[in-house]
Amino acid sequence: MQGIPAMLGLLLSATVASVDQLKFLHDTLESVHKEMYISTLLVMQRHQRQSAPDPLQPFYPLAWPTLRIDKGPSVEITRETTYKRPALALVYMDAYEDTVLLDALAESFNDMRVTRIVIWLRVPVSEQLLATICQQATEHSFLNLLVLEGTTSAHRLQPFPRAHFQSIQIQMSPHKIFPIPWLNFQGREAKTQVSLRPPQSFYWKDPLTGGERCSGYIYSLMRTFAEKRNISLVLLQDTAGEAEMDWTTELNETIRGGDLDLPMTGHFANLRGPNQSRINALVGIITITIAVPCGQELRLGDLFISICVPTMIPYMLVNYLCFTVAESLLGAIYNIWAHRRRRFRCINMLLNLRVLRSILGMAGELPLRHRTATALGQLVVCMSYAGFLTATLFGAHLSTLLTMSPQYRHIHTIKELRDSNLTVVFNRMSLSVITQKVDPDFVSSQLPNVQLMLVKDQMDLVTSLNTSYAYQVFAYSHDTLWSAQHHSIRRALCKSRHLDLIRDIPYSIVLQQNSVYGLALAHFVDWTWSAGLLAHWYSHAVHDMSYSSIGPHRYLPQPIGARPIALQDYKTGWTLLGAGCLLAVCVFIAELLVARRRARIVGRN
Template identity: 20%
Template structure:
């Protein structure tokens, strides 16, 4: 019995020592992990900790951190969490994270992850498995972390794909790995719609390259991150639509084209807005009024009405002051007063020698009115013959039907306007639209300034058209700013969903704007097209042949009116003779 008591005392003492050593090692592990988490917080601040797994050292340490903690023991949240970028992810083992919610995965793609290795798993296999899920900010600690003081951090663009970091060294644990992609391929495809992206062959390298204010953005980004562009040449006539589909299917990383906010699409496939523009009609400049119609233009109804009223008043005054009597006052004498007509046309008429002062004053008023009227109409006539006014243009969407030319639009853009229930587009009658299935075909007609149609165009594309028309003798089209389907359209670059370097690309967009490169590319877009032979450096306005003198056709309207008035006068003269003879016989 005494030996049994002695044996139990020895076993209890050894167990106490073992528990003391175990508790001491656990305490040291917790202190080491806590210091590591505090160092990670100093490198980049986080305010939330997300822990995957049942029970490990992270659960104990999280109680000592002054941050919010979310425990996911099942490995998946099962619903969409609104996690921000300031969340640190802790996993008790590489297998504990089994996140299945798509939106949560997208939000947590770039977040930093710290993995606790309780088993002997090689770091390269862990880094590889996370890289397949496009998660690259990975660091690992083993259970011997207390003695080794070593952290394994994944490094995607090197061999081996991880780095061994000692806490004694002042090196960052997490780095921005995509700042140097070591020549990794970026898959892209261009729409080759000038001036966004234009294909040309480099004279030195004999390689096919791109140029344009969208192509330059993609090209400079690849140079910045030391990547290689893999350009796929698509021959489909629905090339823009095909690029969108390839990006959604993750067959392309970046699409060298622009996607408008009019198209209903998920935001996962669009970048930060690259260009803010408007979407309006590009209408033909109204033709000049022909010379033979100038006479009708200067005869404004209001002015003619006022002149007629003044004529009647002066005729009445002239009849009264001629004899200071209302005896000759009649409608016929007022409307057919030859003295008043000749006076207002600046011609002479008989004037009595012993005229009274009232008559002299009335005649002076007639002379003054004749000077004003003849000078006004002569000035109008000479000005309009020098530069005739334009015919009435399109002032509203409802006026499009009254115009002889229809609106040519691509099918893809019309579908976008219909899906967004654009109220202005609904005002246009379907018979006044010409829908083109092929986007390049419609844009080719627009680039050639085809006069058979009017077109719809974005403000950024119009800037190059305006630059080109500066070379024309007369502008062909104008940008109807009062006829816009939308005055605020965001044009974005299509990006593959879950693109790991999306943030770098969007930062690159903002930097190009900050340095003024986007404005520079757009202002030189027309000259880039000329240099590549995609736009002619000539006048496409087809100006009319200048005639130094008036032709018979230019005064045809006046001659016709004069002939009609002369025939009417002869008819009245004959009628007057006939009436007098009939009275004489009676």
């Protein structure tokens, strides 16, 4: 603003307007700048030829970067200016035909309808002219618009509930020139409709009263948003055709036609149509995955073989080999140092009872009478410590097996799913995401057996835990599949990370492009995230969905039948005990034979 007062001396020589009018414009721009700084000034004038007057000639050099355009080809300005660098559009009108500049301004200010606009009129103001400007402001959803007339008069646009102009005195008014318009919509009507996509918005029957009402976390979001921002929601009733409408396909056309102002549904941010708002009201981040039937429950023996054996056997073998080699090396070093000749026997490497006894956690003797007592004794201590760790690890695995939830033998990878020829139920929105963002041929090559369903029908099958199909579902914390099975430790449908198709996709509210509710809804959604309301609404919607008529029948797998312990249950234990005793007897006999042979050899020598 330093350059503007310095050039006020040129006002007397200006041919565009009088001194008072220029001073009024200067004071208005300065007041607007004090409210919120102007980073970019967009000047619009219908004639940009050399002979046309320049309304800003007395103000040069300006304090802001200035962009000058006319009604010709539009210049698209990015929406980041709205948040990071607030701009201001100065529209110069010296004829009634200059109202076409608002059309050009609308093309340049896509998704920036809250940007401040100042119209400087150089023609007499009439009711017809203000009505024309008001009509164009309504058509283009301009929210912050100010008309300057003469030297003292100004007309500010009041966009809600219906657009009209209000005369204000800028210098005498204690209020802001451009107040935030979307904090109070003053009862403006907004059309909406339940999307029948649980848990977003759906109808459910109260199990106690039998009455039907609306529920869903986006339904609660829209209802609270309307209450806080003074919006009158008009809930459209479902007709026979609309009740069966697949919102994933018809949503773009519905919003484009203006049939819905606040749809009670969301969409993937990367699949927005050309006529949808670019202002993100993020309501979640989800993962597209596939839930498959869990199959048969694994028995304890199968779990032991699949979990303990792959972990314990390699660990014990590595310890056995390391300690056997270490003991053999120490023995060889001792023989060399003592000048004793002793043959190396492979049987000592294959069957070393001292090492085996230590690894199994049994006590080992310390060779205190030999010259290698220190080194060999430390080795025995290390072997005993390794055996202690092995026994502890085995006990931890065994305790985990005895206390863990039931495990199932189900499909874990896409290849297994393809080989199983199991039908996978998709909805159209998820299928379009995969074909457009992953691979157009992914479904045909990896999932040849795909069936499309409406979202409501798909959710009915999922919540009823029907195991005849595999289902494309959205995975996130406490999702629909979890809510249908969390009351039981057993599962009918299971998920695996190797079945994830796309991870961490932003999910946002869908609005019409340049909607007057866009920025207000985005700020309100951010506030609900910080207050924890979205998580609360979601858990409440999941509760309603779980205990309503959406999924009245759930088919959880039957647990393995429990029966009293009989003698036959100890058959495996007695077999292992007998085998161990037999092995101990054989080892004892072998040690006696080896000791007798050594005694004979010593007697001969």
